[in-house]
Amino acid sequence: MNTAIRRLTALASALVMAVGLMLAVSPVHASAEVETTATALCSTTLRYGSSGTCVKKLQTRLNELGLNCGNKLTVDGKFGPATRMRVFAFQGRNRIAVDGVVGPITRGKLANPDSNLKVSCDSTIAAQIRSVWPASLEDKAIRVARCESGLNPIAVGVNTNGTKDMGVFQFNTGGTLQEWLPGSSTKIKIDNALTSTENIKAAYRLYKSRGWQPWTCRNA
Incomplete structure (x- = not known):
């Protein structure tokens, strides 16, 4: 085998190894991206009048679900009328009880929604x-x-x-x-x-x- 052929063979082997590594690593990266796109919510039940860091996470998550046209919630940690309205809407779009309370069922849907809150202009x-x-x-x-x-x-x-x-x-x-x-x-x-x-x-x-x-x- 001459030098040129040996070099081509070595290059081909390196490419095969590189592709194999990419295929092995890609699913892990994809999974990590899916897991990190949604803001994790607190296990605390939230409702109108609640406040604090857990409400901020809720507001951030609601904003992640497709609000646009300049109508995103202010992430201020206050569960007021605007946040309650978005919770109502999210519950309605996902066909669960429209009670404005973010308990286990609503939290589960927020983590894995059937429908988002994309708003047309x-x-x-x-x-x-x-x-x-x-x-x-x-x-x-x-x-x-x-x-x-x-x-x-x-x-x-x-x-x-x-x-x-x-x-x-x-x-x-x-x-x-x-x-x-x-x-x-x-x-x-x-x-x-x-x-x-x-x-x-x-x-x-x-x-x-x-x-x-x-x-x-x-x-x-």
Whole structure:
């Protein structure tokens, strides 16, 4: 075997060894990346009024789940109305009890969610409304939705009677949500109410049946 062939053989052997090392190491690296992407939460149960480092971790984790358009939570360690609303929305999108309490079930979903909290920008929600509502009504519909929810698809409002209002057009869990959102259960209906496309289509169906009367912001 001449010198050139010996050099080529040695180079090929080195390449094979390098590829083998890469294949052996890559899964470990990939696993480490998956494990380090999610902020680990405390085992403490958190609810409205809680405060401290564990709440900061919760706020950070909620922000990791896809919030955008400048509407991320302030990581201040205070479980106030904004944090509670995001917890409500996360629970609704993951079809678990919408109680605002971060206990074992919600913590488990936060670690391994079925659905994130990606929020479309105002312009996208407005465009979705225009695609569903007729031209003669679309500007009014956008004004009503902006007044009701700030065009926020995961907006959740709490009423004095204990019911909640969900999504872009704020469907109420005490009536309009059950009647107008698709789904075979309340949990599915809530998930759909917090999904902008389904919420907007349901709002137009409701308008065609009852006009602007169902909305607090009907005069917007």
